[in-house]
Amino acid sequence: MPLRTFSRLNFSGLPAIQLRNLARYAGMASVKYIARMPQQRKLAVLTAFVKAQEITALDDAVDVFDMLILDIIREAKKTGQKKDSGH
Numbered sequence: 204m205p206l207r208t209f210s211r212l213n214f215s216g217l218p219a220i221q222l223r224n225l226a227r228y229a230g231m232a233s234v235k236y237i238a239r240m241p242q243q244r245k246l247a248v249l250t251a252f253v254k255a256q257e258i259t260a261l262d263d264a265v266d267v268f269d270m271l272i273l274d275i276i277r278e279a280k281k282t283g284q285k286k287d288s289g290h
Contacts, residue, residue, distance in 0.1 A: 214254060226255030 214222060229237065229252035237245055 209250075209253065212250070212254075217251075222251050222255060225251030 225248050229248045232248070237248065240248065
């Protein structure tokens with residue numbers, strides 16, 4: 204499945220806990236076991252795994268962005284304080 208197609212999938216009908224459980228299951232199962240699954244089950248498990256990884260990556264990116272913004276604000280405040288004190 205191309206990435207563009209994957210990003211268009213609608214997961215709103217799947218409870219978040221079920222998505223997490225399927226993703227966790229995929230992360231613990233062996234490749235051989237997943238390969239032997241029926242096609243629909245394999246697709247569901249692997250799709251849930253990829254979606255969960257996508258969510259985690261996005262959360263991590265937002266956290267890094269927040270840290271960068273905080274650093275920029277701190278530096279701007281320091282610079283402003285130095286200018287105000289005449290240094």
